[in-house]
Amino acid sequence: MPSPAEQFKQSIAVSRPHKNNLGQIEVDYNKPIDKDAPSVIQSIPLEHEYSEAALSLSLDALKQTEALGNKYIFWHPFSGIIAAVVASIYFSKNQLDLLPKVKEESVWSYLWKNGMKNKETLGGGFMWVFLVGTVLFKFLAILNEDYFRENIRKINEENGIEIFGFDVSKYILNSKYLSDKMILKNNVNIIVYRNTPIASVVLKTPTLDVENENDDVIIVEKKAFITALSCRRVYLKSGILEDLINWAKKRCLDLNDSIYNETNKVKGQSVYANELIDTLVFKTYSFEFGLEKLMKESGFKLQKLQKLDTSKKKLNVLLNAIGVREKIWEITVPTKE
Structure with a gap:
């Protein structure tokens, strides 16, 4: 019979996240969150075991956008x-x-x-x-589903390069892949609740293009881009997206400060010493009314309203005809004089 101490330990034991043979957290978003897991909410960078989950969350955001597009079409x-x-x-x-x-x-x-x-x-x-x-x-x-599923297919084929700025599969196979690219790792913020990733934001900043490190000519923009903003549907009204937007703004400020203060610079990183981030950019679609409201409340200004590209998909002209547009939002990032 177990001792009182062992009984006590058993009574407070909680489940741990399951990992596959590659060391990745296994998450089934078709099932509810494990109620036996500790009720702790964490904000973490892109740790190795959460690589697959981070990519899945980013793709899930596109699927949610696709569903909003269908709703927009139905009520148009x-x-x-x-x-x-x-x-x-x-x-x-x-x-x-x-x-x-x-x-x-x-x-x-x-x-x-x-x-x-x-x-x-x-x-x-x-x-x-x-x-x-x-x-x-x-x-x-x-047509709407084809448009978004083509984007999802492209991201999957490139293993998330368009979103994260590097091949996520290389990080999954090698936990040390980002050891000398910490800025890329820390440009991702994942919200974990009860051992389950429920939301994330990915920031693309003026860092060295790690997939083409030997390029002689590197064009550097002074802009940072939010390339993915995702949250499980059940938590959309919790305010997590607003927190993630604020995190992205603070991250830009922190990276700018690291340029002024050499001691804050991480060895092996390439935040260009003479290229500060002066603008944070995010893209929405014309039917994402909730995100549009969030952008305005977060201080972003609408800079561009553009039609969908019809060069590869000619029938996108029909989506353009019913008012589907890409909206480019920007906010100025303060820099020291």
Whole structure:
């Protein structure tokens, strides 16, 4: 029989995150968070064991954006206009047989009487409106899904280079891959709750392009880009996204300070001594109304409204036609005089 001390330890024992054979935290976002895990919330950089989870969170943000796009398409006034056009064409060829209104008859009784009289004609009209509306929505939704899934496919094929600035698979296979690139590791902030990553932000700053370290010519922008901002849907109203935006702004200030103060510079890093971050940039889509509100509340200004690129996907012109746009937001990062 276990001793009282052992019984006590067993009573407070909590589950630990599961890791695969590559040392990566295994997370199933289709299941609820483990209630037996410690109720601790942490903010951590891109540690090795969270590499796969960080990439998954970034891709999940694109999937959520895709879903918002489908919702935007469904409720777009264009759908109502098409429904009205179909109905007008149908009823112009299949006219309703309206009965005269009796003086003592109520409006509802009059409508009901005419509805019963023309139920076949009305039923046919509703069927055509529903059919055309469904086909139209499905077609535009397929275009929307294709647009975002192409982005997801590209990010997966490149192992997250576009988001993180380096090949995440190399970090997964080698836990020391970022040991001399700590700025890249610390440009990621992951929120972990009950051993489960629930949100993250990725910052792309004017650092050396680690995939092309031997390039003779390196073009340096004075801008930092939030390349991924993600949160599990259930926590969207918790304020985590606002905290992550604020973290990105503070990170830019800290990197600028490291240029002024040589002692804060990490050995082996390349934050260009003469290239301060003067602007923080983030991109949203015109139907991400929640993020748009967050950008305004966080001090960002809308700098550019641009159409989707149609050079590779010609049918993106239809998404442009219903007002799908990319919005570029910027905020000035203070620098010392």
